[in-house]
Amino acid sequence: AQRVTQPEKLLSVFKGAPVELKCNYSYSGSPELFWYVQYSRQRLQLLLRHISRESIKGFTADLNKGETSFHLKKPFAQEEDSAMYYCALSATGAGSYQLTFGKGTKLSVIP
C-alpha cells in the first residue's frame, strides 16, 4: 500500500525567505506525485505534478526516487503563498487513479 508523509504540520517563514515543504512517499511501483494547495476558503486545487517538471507560482518540486522524496521549494516566499499544502501520490499502475494524500502542511508567511 502507498503512503505519503509530510512531517511538518506547520511551517512559518518570513516573506522573502526560502521555503521547503517536505514530502516522502512509500510505494513499490512507479508513482506519480502531485502537490495540491488549498487557500483560505477555497477548494483544493492542483499546484504542480512531477511529470510536467514545471514551475508554478515560483514553486518547484523534484522527484528523488533514491530518497523517495518530492519536496516543494520556493526561493522567496510571498504572503499570498500562505495556505495548506498537500502532497499526493497516484498509484496508476493498477489502472486506478486514486490519490493518497499526506496530512498536509500549513504554510504561514510572515510579513
Add this chain to the structure above:
Amino acid sequence: GAVVSQHPSRVICKSGTSVKIECRSLDFQATTMFWYRQFPKQSLMLMATSNEGSKATYEQGVEKDKFLINHASLTLSTLTVTSAHPEDSSFYICSVMEGGTEAFFGQGTRLTVV
C-alpha cells in the same frame, strides 16, 4: 479543467436522520468520482470510489451501509449518510480525475449532526 459542484455546501441535521450530498461534474463525463472525508486540521481520507452504473468501492474501515453511494449518471454521484450521528460531522469532498492526471475537487460539504 473539470468543474465539480457539490450541494449543499453546509447542512445541519438531527441525530438519526439521513443526509444526501450531491456531487456534479458540470462539464466532464466522469465514470469515476471519489469521495473524501476531511477532519479538522487533518488530511483528506478517501472513503470510496464511485463508479457509474456499478457498485462503489469502499476503503477499508468505511461502512457501506452507513455511507451509501449512488452514481447513476456520468455527471452525478450522491453520498447519503444514513442514521447520522455527531461523530459523522465532518467535511465531505468529492473529486473527479480528468485524463488520469489531475484531480478536480468540489467545494466540499460541511455536515454537522446535532
